[in-house]
Amino acid sequence: MMSMLRIALAGAVLVLGMAGVARSQDYPNQPVKLVVPFPAGGGTDALARWFAKGLEAKFGQPFVVENRAGSGTTLGAGFVARAAPDGYTIMLGTSSTYAIAPNVYKKVPFDTAKDFAPIALVAEVPFVLVVNPALPVKSVAELVALVRSKPGAMSYASAGIGTQHHVNAELLKTLTGIAMTHVPYRGGGPALQDVIAGHVPIYFGDVSTVMPIARSGKVRALALTIQQRLDAFPEVPTMHEAGIENYNASAWQAFVAPAGTPAAIITRLNQALLEVVKSPETQSRFQELGLRPLTSTPDELGAFMKSELVRWGKVVEAAGAKGIE
Numbered sequence: 001m002m003s004m005l006r007i008a009l010a011g012a013v014l015v016l017g018m019a020g021v022a023r024s025q026d027y028p029n030q031p032v033k034l035v036v037p038f039p040a041g042g043g044t045d046a047l048a049r050w051f052a053k054g055l056e057a058k059f060g061q062p063f064v065v066e067n068r069a070g071s072g073t074t075l076g077a078g079f080v081a082r083a084a085p086d087g088y089t090i091m092l093g094t095s096s097t098y099a100i101a102p103n104v105y106k107k108v109p110f111d112t113a114k115d116f117a118p119i120a121l122v123a124e125v126p127f128v129l130v131v132n133p134a135l136p137v138k139s140v141a142e143l144v145a146l147v148r149s150k151p152g153a154m155s156y157a158s159a160g161i162g163t164q165h166h167v168n169a170e171l172l173k174t175l176t177g178i179a180m181t182h183v184p185y186r187g188g189g190p191a192l193q194d195v196i197a198g199h200v201p202i203y204f205g206d207v208s209t210v211m212p213i214a215r216s217g218k219v220r221a222l223a224l225t226i227q228q229r230l231d232a233f234p235e236v237p238t239m240h241e242a243g244i245e246n247y248n249a250s251a252w253q254a255f256v257a258p259a260g261t262p263a264a265i266i267t268r269l270n271q272a273l274l275e276v277v278k279s280p281e282t283q284s285r286f287q288e289l290g291l292r293p294l295t296s297t298p299d300e301l302g303a304f305m306k307s308e309l310v311r312w313g314k315v316v317e318a319a320g321a322k323g324i325e
Contacts, residue, residue, distance in 0.1 A: 100167055
């Protein structure tokens with residue numbers, strides 16, 4: 001009797017496994033929702049739309065970008081964490097989403113390590129410190145001196161509490177001992193617009209979005225957050241060159257799905273994304289924008305996310321930005 005039961009159970013498992021394989025082979029057979037936890041118009045949104053086109057070409061189904069901004073990207077991430085694990089809801093998030101916001105907020109609607117199925121790393125995004133052109137500074141040293149002369153009186157914009165933009169500025173404060181007031185927005189687009197308008201004078205933005213605007217003269221670029229100059233923007237020095245030693249920060253972009261999404265679907269998405277990243281069109285586009293293409297397996301991304309959660313936790317704690325409701 002027991003042996004017959006084991007055979008029956010084994011048969012049921014085999015049938016379920018074959019059904020899962022069949023579903024993954026048929027995937028996708030309907031539009032896929034690609035969630036971006038930022039508003040439209042920012043760097044992550046633009047990158048998501050680039051990959052959406054590439055995935056549509058690979059799979060023959062629409063990948064529809066849906067912007068769900070708010071709460072330092074945790075609103076959109078929480079939505080994805082609760083979505084059905086069927087491969088039809090995925091997300092392009094950043095280090096802000098997976099590693100920084102969970103360290104800044106006391107409560108977030110997801111667990112980075114448990115609620116997502118990692119798919120693939122796709123890009124590293126350097127940031128650049130910019131100011132409104134009316135601000136009488138042309139270097140980081142001059143900016144630090146100006147802010148120091150008016151402690152607490154000057155403000156900086158960010159894409160929201162717990163975003164990369166936020167901790168980049170907090171890192172500068174920590175390393176230089178200056179005091180600035182944080183003005184969070186619901187995304188990089190609105191923040192940058194207010195810097196251009198002169199409502200807030202200082203901002204750390206991703207190079208792909210900010211540098212074309214800096215070259216038009218609407219903002220002034222002072223320094224890159226990474227330790228080597230970019231071929232795409234050779235005129236902009238690094239923070240290290242500007243005299244801020246030990247400053248090194250960049251965002252990374254990665255695709256995830258809800259935990260429990262079938263491994264075969266994750267593998268298909270990973271392979272398709274890596275093909276898009278390695279395409280000559282993407283390589284050329286990234287070079288123009290100052291982005292660094294990245295690739296990974298799902299397991300490599302999972303390990304990387306865990307290590308980054310620890311690394312940025314230390315930065316957030318040192319900056320005193322931890323524990324926001």
